[in-house]
Amino acid sequence: MDAPVDSSAPTPRIRRKLTVAAITALAFATTLMTLAGVADAQGDRVRKLVLISGAQAADPQEFQAAQLIAQEWRKLGLEVEVRGLPRPQVSDIVWYNRDKWDVTMWRMVGRPERSDPDELVYNLFHSTTREKGFNFVGYLNPEYDKIAEAQRSEIDQAKRKVLVHSAQDMIMADAPYLFLVYPKNVVAYNSGVWRKDTIVDQSGIGVRNFWTFIGTTPVGNQKDMVLNSAEAMNAINPLYISGAIDSWVTDLVWDRLMRVGPDGLPKPWAAESVVYVDGTTVDVKLRPGMSWHDGKPLTVDDVVYSFEAPAGDKSPMYKPFVANIAGMEKVDDQTIRFKLKAPNASFFTSTLAKINLIPKHIWEPILSAQLQGKTAESYQEQLPIGSGPFKVVRFKLQEEILLERNAAHWSAPKMDRWILRIVTNTEAAVGMLKRGEVNFLSDYRGDPKVLEDLTKADSSIELAATVDMGFRFVAPNLRRPPFDDVNFRKALMLAINRNLMAQAAWNGYAVPANSHVSAALPFWHKGEQFAPNLEEAKKILEKGGYKLVGGKLHYPDGKRETLSSLN
Amino acid sequence: MQLILPRLAQMLFVLWVVATLLFCMFRLMPGDPTVAYIDSTFTEDQIQQLRKTFGLDRPLPEQYLIYLRNLLVGEFGDSFHHRRPVLEMLGSVLPNTIILTLSGLLVAYAFGTAVGAWLAWKRGTWVEAVTIPTVLTLRAAPEFWLGMVLLALFGFKLGWFPSGGANSPGALFPNEWSRIASQDFLWHLVLPAATLALYLQGLPLLLMRSNMLDVMGEDFITMARMKGLSSWSIVIRHGARNALLPVATAFALGFGASIGGNVVVETVFSWPGLGKLLVNSVAASDYPVAQGAFFIITVVLVSMNFVADLLYSVLDPRVSHGQRR
Numbered sequence: 012m013d014a015p016v017d018s019s020a021p022t023p024r025i026r027r028k029l030t031v032a033a034i035t036a037l038a039f040a041t042t043l044m045t046l047a048g049v050a051d052a053q054g055d056r057v058r059k060l061v062l063i064s065g066a067q068a069a070d071p072q073e074f075q076a077a078q079l080i081a082q083e084w085r086k087l088g089l090e091v092e093v094r095g096l097p098r099p100q101v102s103d104i105v106w107y108n109r110d111k112w113d114v115t116m117w118r119m120v121g122r123p124e125r126s127d128p129d130e131l132v133y134n135l136f137h138s139t140t141r142e143k144g145f146n147f148v149g150y151l152n153p154e155y156d157k158i159a160e161a162q163r164s165e166i167d168q169a170k171r172k173v174l175v176h177s178a179q180d181m182i183m184a185d186a187p188y189l190f191l192v193y194p195k196n197v198v199a200y201n202s203g204v205w206r207k208d209t210i211v212d213q214s215g216i217g218v219r220n221f222w223t224f225i226g227t228t229p230v231g232n233q234k235d236m237v238l239n240s241a242e243a244m245n246a247i248n249p250l251y252i253s254g255a256i257d258s259w260v261t262d263l264v265w266d267r268l269m270r271v272g273p274d275g276l277p278k279p280w281a282a283e284s285v286v287y288v289d290g291t292t293v294d295v296k297l298r299p300g301m302s303w304h305d306g307k308p309l310t311v312d313d314v315v316y317s318f319e320a321p322a323g324d325k326s327p328m329y330k331p332f333v334a335n336i337a338g339m340e341k342v343d344d345q346t347i348r349f350k351l352k353a354p355n356a357s358f359f360t361s362t363l364a365k366i367n368l369i370p371k372h373i374w375e376p377i378l379s380a381q382l383q384g385k386t387a388e389s390y391q392e393q394l395p396i397g398s399g400p401f402k403v404v405r406f407k408l409q410e411e412i413l414l415e416r417n418a419a420h421w422s423a424p425k426m427d428r429w430i431l432r433i434v435t436n437t438e439a440a441v442g443m444l445k446r447g448e449v450n451f452l453s454d455y456r457g458d459p460k461v462l463e464d465l466t467k468a469d470s471s472i473e474l475a476a477t478v479d480m481g482f483r484f485v486a487p488n489l490r491r492p493p494f495d496d497v498n499f500r501k502a503l504m505l506a507i508n509r510n511l512m513a514q515a516a517w518n519g520y521a522v523p524a525n526s527h528v529s530a531a532l533p534f535w536h537k538g539e540q541f542a543p544n545l546e547e548a549k550k551i552l553e554k555g556g557y558k559l560v561g562g563k564l565h566y567p568d569g570k571r572e573t574l575s576s577l578n
Numbered sequence: 579m580q581l582i583l584p585r586l587a588q589m590l591f592v593l594w595v596v597a598t599l600l601f602c603m604f605r606l607m608p609g610d611p612t613v614a615y616i617d618s619t620f621t622e623d624q625i626q627q628l629r630k631t632f633g634l635d636r637p638l639p640e641q642y643l644i645y646l647r648n649l650l651v652g653e654f655g656d657s658f659h660h661r662r663p664v665l666e667m668l669g670s671v672l673p674n675t676i677i678l679t680l681s682g683l684l685v686a687y688a689f690g691t692a693v694g695a696w697l698a699w700k701r702g703t704w705v706e707a708v709t710i711p712t713v714l715t716l717r718a719a720p721e722f723w724l725g726m727v728l729l730a731l732f733g734f735k736l737g738w739f740p741s742g743g744a745n746s747p748g749a750l751f752p753n754e755w756s757r758i759a760s761q762d763f764l765w766h767l768v769l770p771a772a773t774l775a776l777y778l779q780g781l782p783l784l785l786m787r788s789n790m791l792d793v794m795g796e797d798f799i800t801m802a803r804m805k806g807l808s809s810w811s812i813v814i815r816h817g818a819r820n821a822l823l824p825v826a827t828a829f830a831l832g833f834g835a836s837i838g839g840n841v842v843v844e845t846v847f848s849w850p851g852l853g854k855l856l857v858n859s860v861a862a863s864d865y866p867v868a869q870g871a872f873f874i875i876t877v878v879l880v881s882m883n884f885v886a887d888l889l890y891s892v893l894d895p896r897v898s899h900g901q902r903r
Contacts, residue, residue: 235747407670435844
C-alpha cells in the first residue's frame with residue numbers, strides 16, 4: 012500500500028481515497044488474470060495424501076498393507092504418507108472429524124448377525140447414516156438408497172438376492188470402498204481332547220462358535236474345555252453388547268428364540284417353530300418344558316418381557332433390534348404373535364436370533380426400581396441367570412470365566428465345563444496349547460505360521476482357518492477432493508494388488524475381497540474377478556483429465572487444490 | 579506427634595497435586611471414552627446418552643469438583659467399560675499384585691543384601707570379578723526377556739511350572755484367603771516372582787556392597803577390631819547393621835514403585851494384577867479406573883516414603899526429625 016502514497020503528502024482524506032482506488036485496481040487486475048487463465052491453466056498439483064493406519068505394533072498386517080498400497084499409489088505420481096496411529100486416535104479422527112482426513116485403512120468385523128447382509132448393505136452406504144452413522148466415507152447415491160431400502164422389506168429370498176446383488180454392483184462401479192481382503196480366522200485345538208468330527212465350522216465365523224461348544228465330544232477323561240482370550244472381559248450381561256469375547260459367553264448362558272446356524276441361516280432354537288402369517292405378522296411357538304438356571308420355568312411372559320425390556324430406554328444397545336416390533340400378543344401358553352411395523356427380511360436374524368431371553372422375575376425389579384436412572388448395562392448380576400446350555404459358576408473378568416453344562420437343557424453340551432482363561436501373552440498361549448494347559452486356542456493374534464509349525468510337530472494339534480465375514484478395506488473420504496471423483500477412486504483401486512495383500516500382508520491367511528458382502532456368505536455374495544492393473548489405472552486418470560507434470564500428478568485443468576494435508 | 583503432623587500434611591498436599599494432575603492428564607489425552615464403542619451399532623443419541631451417564635457433558639471445573647469430593651469420601655466411581663465400581667475392580671486384583679510384588683522384593687532384598695555383604699568381604703577376588711558382571715547383566719536385561727526365558731525353560735520345556743495365570747483352570751476355593759494360601763497359587767507364583775526378583779536384586783546387592791565397603795573403613799570398625807571382636811561380629815553387628823539403612827529405604831521405596839510397575843511381568847505371565855488393569859484402562863480411555871489405579875499407586879508410594887523415613891529414625895538414632903536442630 013505504499014505506491015500511491017507519495018512525497019506530495021496529500022491530506023489524510025485523499026490519501027485514504029487513493030488507497031482504496033489502488034486496492035480496487037489491484038483486485039480487479041488479479042480477477043482478470045485469473046479469468047483469462049482458466050481456459051488453459053494447468054490444474055494444481057494434488058496435495059500430499061495421508062493414509063491413516065493402525066500403529067505398526069498394534070496391527071502389523073494393516074500397517075504392512077498400508078505401506079504396500081502407498082508404494083503403488085506413488086507410481087501414479089501421488090505423494091502419499093502412511094501414518095500409523097493408536098486405534099482410539101484413528102477412530103477419533105475418522106469417526107468424529109469426518110471432513111478432516113483423506114483416506115484410511117479400515118475394517119468391518121464379522122458377527123453372527125451379520126450373516127444376514129442387511130446390516131452391511133443398508134448401514135454402510137445409506138444416506139441417513141452419512142452424518143454420524145456407519146456411512147463414514149460419505150457415500151451419497153439416491154439409487155443405492157432405494158435398493159438398500161427395497162432389500163430390507165423384500166421377504167422373498169430370491170427377489171431379495173437380486174437386489175443385494177445389484178447393490179454390490181453399484182458399489183463396485185462407484186468404488187466408495189477400495190476392498191482388500193476377507194481375513195481368515197485362525198484357531199487351533201487339541202484333537203486328542205476334542206473329537207475332530209464333532210468340531211463345527213460355522214460359515215463366516217470359524218470353528219470357535221456356539222455349535223462347536225455345545226456339540227463337541229471329549230475323546231477321553233478330559234471333559235473340561237480350556238480356552239483363551241487375549242484381553243480381559245468387560246461384563247456378562249444379557250442387555251449389554253460389551254465386546255466380542257463377552258458375546259461368546261452370553262451366547263452360551265442365554266437362549267434366544269432363533270439362532271444363526273452353521274450355514275449362516277437363522278433356525279428355530281428356543282422356538283419350536285417360527286411362521287410368517289403375513290408380511291408383518293410372525294407366530295412363534297415356544298419349545299415346551301424350558302426352565303431358568305434357578306429352576307423356575309421359562310414362560311411366554313418371560314419371552315414377551317425379553318422383547319419389551321429393550322424397547323424402553325433401559326437397554327440402548329439392544330433397542331434398535333426391537334424397534335420394528337409394533338406389538339406382541341400372547342396367543343396361548345406356548346405361542347406369541349409378533350406384529351411388525353413394516354416387513355423386514357432380516358427380522359429372524361437381527362431380532363429373533365439376537366435378543367437374549369431373560370427371566371422376568373429377575374430383571375423386572377431391577378429395571379423398574381433398582382437402577383434409578385442408570386441403564387441395564389450398569390448392572391452386573393452376582394450370578395447371571397439364563398436358560399442356556401451352560402450355567403455360570405464363577406467369573407473374574409480379568410482372570411477366568413467358569414461355566415458348567417446345564418444338564419437340564421434340551422440340548423445339553425457334551426463337555427463338563429467351559430473355562431475361558433485370560434492369557435495376555437500370545438507366546439504363552441501357544442505354549443499352553445502345546446502343554447495341554449489350554450486345549451482350545453480360541454483367540455490367536457500372532458503369526459499363523461507359528462501355529463502351522465506347531466501342528467507339524469505335534470499331530471494332535473489341529474489348525475482351523477475359516478474365511479471371515481468381516482473384511483478389510485481402504486476407505487477414501489468422498490467429501491474431500493480428489494476422492495469425490497470416481498475416476499480417481501477407480502485408479503487408486505486398480506493400483507492395489509489384492510492378491511499381494513493377502514499373501515504379503517496377511518501371510519496367506521486371507522482371500523482377496525471385492526464386495527461388502529463377504530465370500531463367506533455364498534448365497535448373497537456376488538463374486539467378480541478382479542485383476543490389478545497399474546497401466547489401466549494410469550489410463551483412467553488420463554481420461555479423467557489428470558496430468559503428470561514432472562512425474563507429479565496434477566488435477567484436471569483449471570482445478571485448484573483447496574485443501575491441506577492432515578496435520 | 580509434632581514431628582509426624584507436618585509430614586502428614588505434606589503427604590496430603592502431594593496426594594492433592596497428583597489427583598489434580600491425574601484429572602488433567604486424562605482429559606487432555608486424545609480420544610473420547612465413547613470412541614471405544616465405535617464398531618457397535620450405536621446411534622448419535624445413544625452416544626449422547628452415554629456421555630451423560632459418564633458425566634462427560636458437564637463443564638470441566640464441575641467435573642473436577644465432583645471428582646475431588648468423591649476422592650475424599652473414597653468414592654472412585656464406576657468404570658466406563660465394565661460398569662462396575664472401580665474400588666471393586668481394584669480390590670479384585672490388588673491381593674495378587676501385593677503378593678507378587680512383596681515376594682519378588684523380599685527374595686531380591688534377602689538375596690541382594692546377603693550377597694552384597696559377602697561380596698564386600700570378598701573385594702578384589704575372582705569371586706567379585708565373576709559375580710558383579712553377572713548381577714549387572716541380569717539387572718540390565720529387559721524384564722520381558724527374562725520372563726520369557728524362564729517361561730520357555732521351566733514352563734514350556736521342563737513343565738515344572740504353569741505357563742500363566744494365578745490359579746489352575748477351573749480351580750475352586752471357598753474364599754479369597756484359601757485361594758491365596760493354596761499350593762496351586764504358590765505354584766503359579768514361582769515364575770513371575772522369580773522374574774521380578776532377578777530383575778530387582780541388582781539394586782540392593784550393589785547398594786549393600788558399596789555401603790559395607792564404606793562402613794568397614796569407618797573409625798568405629800577399627801575400634802571394634804582393636805577391642806578384639808571376632809570378624810563375624812564386626813561384619814554382622816557393626817558393619818551390616820549400619821550398611822542396611824539405605825537398603826531399608828530402598829526396599830520401602832521399591833515396594834511403592836513396583837506395585838504399579840509390574841505391567842511387564844504381569845503381561846508375560848498373564849498375572850491378573852494392578853499394572854495390567856491400569857494399562858488396559860488407559861488404552862480404553864476408562865478414566866475412572868485409570869485414575870483410581872494411579873491414585874492407589876500414589877498412596878502406596880507416598881506412604882512407603884513416609885514409612886521409610888520413620889524406619890530410618892528407628893534403625894538409626896542419629897537420624898531424627900529435626901529434633902535437635
